[in-house]
Amino acid sequence: MGLRVLAAMSGGVDSATAAARAVDAGHEVTGVHLALSSNPQSYRTGARGCCTIEDARDARRAADVIGIPFYVWDMAERFARDVVDDFVTEYAAGRTPNPCLRCNEKIKFEAVLDRALALGFDAVCTGHYARIADDGALRRAVDPGKDQSYVLAVLNKDQIAHAMFPLGDTPKTLVREEAHSRGLLVADKPDSHDVCFIADGDTRGFLARKLGSEPGAIVDADGTVLGSHEGAYGYTIGQRKGLHLDRPAPDGRPRYVLSIEPVSNTVTVGPADALGVREITAIRSVWTGCEPPTAPIECAVQLRAHGEVHDCVAAMEGDSLRIDLRSPARGVAPGQAAVLYAGDTVLGSATISAARAAV
Known part of the structure; x- marks a missing residue:
């Protein structure tokens, strides 16, 4: 007997194919697109498969082809609080967050799953590349280049028990071929990359607009000042490019960011072997x-x-x-x-x- 399944449809090829597979498996499937911005045009534009107006339309067209009911759920306020604000707060504290992981945790498998269960659905289906074993354990996808178990590993046992990842056993190339055969117009749509809520891909610029200019020093391991910055939040551990140091290393080797101290607003750099x-x-x-x-x-x-x-x-x-x-x-x-x-x-x-x- 089939389950009542809510298919999260981003507007990309993966989630559309996953929803179609859930139908083929005999489940009663309803598609839902998550509206993650109160002003979608402020997010990334183009056929990228995440949270733009085009993506919502692509998801609706895919649902029509598959033959399932389709709705749009407004998650903008929750997304802004739990993903965007968290992203900014983490960088301000000198940490490097993963917004996709946070979105999976707080939006797709907390807010959405909670609402789905309250509405009588049995599971949430997504286009993530991962597998769920018979014993309920989360496993890597068979396609190592697309495996997303890392960003799903924050889910708890109960969330995994109510999740479906129909694509985990299939290489991405075959998923696109399948989408073509199903008549899904998103079959050739490019994958989404980077951070969906930073429209131009400029993370440092986005953080500067949110946090303002906070000038500080870039120093080496013994505290010698080598340069300056406009905000320690603009750096990550291991970063090499964009340091713009006034003084080159004595041995001529490149320097990397070794640590970020938000209280003193100091970025410490050094050689690769110190990483x-x-x-x-x-x-x-x-x-x-x-x-x-x-x-x-x-x-x-x-x-x-x-x-x-x-x-x-x-x-x-x-x-x-x-x-x-x-x-x-x-x-x-x-x-x-x-x-x-x-x-x-x-x-x-x-x-x-x-x-x-x-x-």
Whole structure:
């Protein structure tokens, strides 16, 4: 017997194909597009597949082709508070947030799922590339280049139990071919990239408009002033370009952002080999593939979307998660997610609060 399924339709090829597959599986499917901006024209324009007026129209046309009811839900206020404001606050605090992860957590699988369950739906279907195992564990997609388990790892067990990811077992190229065969006009629509609520892609400019100019110093590890900046929020750990330093390094090698101190408004830079991190502390852990470990576990950790995977030992220390890497990782920034895996299965995730250099 089929389920009552709410299909979140962004206006892109993935969510449209996922909705069509849910219909093929015998479910009673209703499409919904999330209106995430009170002024959609202020968001990114063009055929990108996320939150513009064109996207809403594309989603509606896809629903018509599939033959399912379609609605638009206004999530602008919730999105502004839980994703956009959070993004700005995190950068102001010297951290590097992932807005797609926050959107999955707070919008698609909290606000939308809560409303869907209240309306009598059994599950929410999306076009994410991930799989759900028979035991309810979240697993990587078969297409490693499109795998989105990292940005879904913040979901809890109950949310995963009410989720559907019909595309997790299919490479993206075949999804586009399938969309063509179904007559979906979004079959060739480009994938969305970057941050959807920053229309021109200029994150530093967006933050400057929100936070204003806050001049400060760029220094090396011993405190020598090398240059200045207009806001520490405009930098991320591991950044190389855009430093505009007045004094080159004595050895001529490039410098990278090593740390960001929002209280003193200082950005510290140094050589690439100073970026190596061996020990990570993370907070707000969520465990879906196992129970919270009572002893250290051998596993692997991914520290950014589509980033490298590192072997590690993870252990709970009070309310915090400690991760000891077998080999150093670079560009590890507070605010990012650390997602633990056993093979292709997500064990849990947590938000990085501190990282210590390799010694």
